[in-house]
Amino acid sequence: MATRINKYLSEAGYCSRRRADKLIEEGKVTINGKIPEIGTKVGDRDLIEVEGQRIEKSKKQRSIYLAFNKPVGIVCTTDRRVESENIIDFIKYPKRIFPVGRLDKTSEGLIFLTNDGDIVNKILRARNNHEKEYIVNVNRTINREFIQNMSNGVEILETITKNCFVKQLGPKKFKIILTQGLNRQIRRMCESLGYRVQSLKRVRIMNIRLDIPTGKYREFTKEELLELNQLLENSSKICE
Known part of the structure; x- marks a missing residue:
């Protein structure tokens, strides 16, 4: 059965579909030696390569789901050409994995890593009620007006x-739970109200909470993964 090239790469555990599309646009993906268009389909007999490396799907590949407590200064990318230390080199996990979404270099806390491109696609595609919780410290004392403005939209x-x-x-500390993910959203919201973020930590994504030391990771429990898939299934039905 023919499969879209971005789906093939995600199912092979190479990257997410979104990242695959970017690689295709950059001309780094070839099918039988030729650069394809986004949406091109491939079959079992096709030779798929990314920057000269052959990519094959393993029928026995074990799905990996990690919760990682990212330190400040680590960049959430699989591109090892970045000047700062990237998340893949930092973790040094023995299997190919990639981050789900992003967490700014100057932020810390919970981020998922996986080799399951389908779950990445579901999380990034769904646009409703996927809660992410943060603890934030700002540069000056906050008041009721600040809390109300942040709550009601900026x-x-x-x-x-x-x-x-x-x-x-606390005097300069607050908790915020978002269901959207605009670029540097919390920092921009605070700046719009005349505040500057001094520290930002993500402590929860959906049903999974941060419960490990900085710089460490753990696998999802069976119960966490089951609940996560149930939440994603419900959301995808609503989105459709």
């Missing part, structure tokens, strides 16, 4: 952010 990037849950935890 104008950034030519849009208004969605309503969200915000709770003050």
